[in-house]
Amino acid sequence: MKKYITLLLFFFTLFSYSQNTYVPDDNFEQFLIDSGYDSGPLDNYVLTSNIETIKKLDLENKNISDMTGIQDFVSLTYLDCSDNFFTNIDVSQLIKLETLICGAGNLNTLDVTNNTLIKFLSVNDSKLSSINVTKNIKLEHFVIYGNNLSDLDISNNLKLRFLSCSSNNLTQLNTSNNPDLYWLDIYFNKISSLDLSNNLKLARLDCFNNSIKELNLINNKELTFLNCRYNQLTNLDIRNNNNTNILSNSFDLRYNPNLTCVLVDNVNYSITNWTQIDDNTVFKENTNECNQTTCTITVDTLNDVITCDNYSLPSLSDGKYYTESNGNGNRLNPGDIINKSQTIFIYNEDSSNPSCSIESSFMVTINNSPDVDILNDVFAINEFTLPNLINGNYYTESGGNGNQLNSGDIITDSQTIYIYNVNPINTSCNNESSFTILIEEERDVTIPNFFTPNNDGNNDTWIVNANNNLIKEIYITDRFGKIVGKIKPNTIGWNGLYNGKPLPSTTYWYQIIFTNGEAKNGAFALIRN
Template sequence: MKTKLLSLLLVLISYLALSQTTAIPDAIFEQELVNQGKDTNGMTGDILNTDAQAVTSLNVEGLGITDLTGIEAFTSLTYLVCSDNSLTTLNVSSNTALQILLCSYNSLSSLDVTLNTNLLSLSCDNNQISSLNLNQNLLLGSLGCSNNPLTGLDVTMNTELLTLACSSTGLNSLNLNQNILLQDLTCVGNNLTSLDLSNNTALQLLTCSFNNLISLNLGSNSILWNLDCSNNQITTLDLSLNPALFIFKCSSNQLTSLDLRNGTNSSVPVNNFIFAGNPNLTCINVDNATYSTNTWTSFLDPQMFFSEDCSLGFDEFESSNFKIYPIPARDYISIDSNLTKLENIKLYNLNGELISSNNYPNTNKSHKIDVSSFAKGMYILQVQTDKGILYKKIIIQ
């Protein structure tokens, strides 16, 4: 009888001991816990539950961990970084206090965060996740899920979202109508043909390059200051209602019309606006054609020039007001004025450098500009009259 009682007592003691610990099968994971002073019983293959429950923040990034089993014991955890490891699974269903989860650069094929209702920030970029259910994460303010083979992305319930990065996920559509607080959107390298941002009035940064967009309406995004819509199929772009715009790239589209007259062009420095790769775009509407010509021409195609009103139509204006000849020119360019009074004529090379400037006292006489010393090539002639400033491409042979 005493032997049986002793055996039962030993079993009970063993059970109680086991119930006070949680297994940590990955030696690298446990070693890091020991190194950080979070596992006080040493390399035993487990952790005391009291130790785990005392941890609120844990960073085990870039250690080569393959198994994070045992993380379920960290029930007080609010901050977890396990990025850049070799994880294929991650179970955070017991970590209901979790607010920040960074698990990018692993090999996760799925991620269940439906029980993590306190989650504020999630970064799961560069995994193999095909679906992501965020319907229960109503507090989510930041989401990074780029470089995953997502079949879709539903963020309609995430009305607190401020930042969204979902590049290279293969998305065909993206509904952001409910995300009225969104400030930063990066959706590069998807299959988007349209993007409705009419409700996203708080948007400040938009990077939507390398999609299949044929149009982009940004009339509601008045505080947008950084826009990259390069490598799409956009034909017209009106940014006249975006006075905060400071960085703008629209390279490699099918633009035929571009309006930048937002009243603040003169605050944009050199190299901040890039237009190259739009062979069908000639005239670009700007606030100040002289400033734009002097500042932004490093990233223009040869046929492009700036005007304060592209609707004037230079050829029509020229035929009724003055003549410019010969084109191509060799020794000189003649400008015969008729009804329009000339004020200034400037000649720029395609680098935006001023190479000739001539002022006139509001006359409508004929004038000649000596170009015999200029190198062969294409130039931009700026003609300032009493009716405005116009530009014309000039070839010197």
């Protein structure tokens, strides 16, 4: 019995030490070989015992397309697999992970619900549409910018200090359960409201290019950086009794056309140091003063336009078109045609308060459609040579598609040829003409002017000879239009008989019907001696 147990333990130990992990990606395995974790050569396997105790692994920019095998690195606390090509990674068994960096790649799914010890998570510039971090209660540093997130739940991440979720599709973000948050980057999203009243340690807020309308920062006394340009702010209160912490190069509220007043600790300090504001924005120290300057009118905003030839001004809800800023220049109306590049201004003014005005502008860039040569339809025998062009190139299909043809090319088949030209600055501005080439084979037809049906062996019949079956029928008529004969080409011809009787010497007329439907008419003489 004792010998049996010893033998069993031997085989169990042997099996444990000989267990392999499948690593199908050659670049992944080569890294393990180069790092001394695998002896080589490349065989898609590595001893599990060689990798299961590794605590730190740096795979950044190793051209890895498949992370299969990573699941057996069960002792990892640090993993950097950023800047690679894989689309998914299984980290569910890596329960000791504290740092995971796997951005700048093609990752489209990531499950970290088992990785409850993670403190640092970075998945920037990837293709994630969602991520669940509700189980990662130790998370402190979270980088998720440059993805496709429309929702982000950080309500369970009470220790979160750093959050960068910019360049996503977020419409809201709740930070009320993140009291330690000191860094918040949310620029290039679609967030319309933001409550930061519980984030007392917040030092940096970068929220430019959102849709935020109101912002109250009176509780954020640690704030040293504020960038909220390109929003829709109408109210901003930053009276936190610590405004001097924010220096001139750390404050930007430009491109908030509806923000006429900002509540601050000290107007003089703000005017001196915070210069990156719109012309219609002022600083005040109390709410009543701010209310007196509040301007509530709005103005339509239009995106810049790049178009071909001309642009028709659309209808407006708020404001009027002008060719110059502040309602100056020429007044334009919806429906007016713009045919040259220029900046168009949309200006709105409170008629009861002339100092209350608002303006937006957009650039109209007109690219002209290029000229294109126009050729008439062509009828040619056997072939047609494409002439030189001044404007455009030849193509066999519309829109610059099909095969491109060149001047001097010989066309031997009937077809439609397209002449296409494109503006090199804006390829959507193009012009096209077309013409049809009808190719006919040369008609080698011999039509006698007379025949002498005298049975002397010379010109006894009237015979029409033609090549390539060009002729369908030949009709012969007398001078009154009566059909006296009907023959095929290249046959024995017409012998001058009608109903078995010889017709007199005179002139007769023919009509040749070609296979393409065209006809040829003429006359010949019947001569009897």
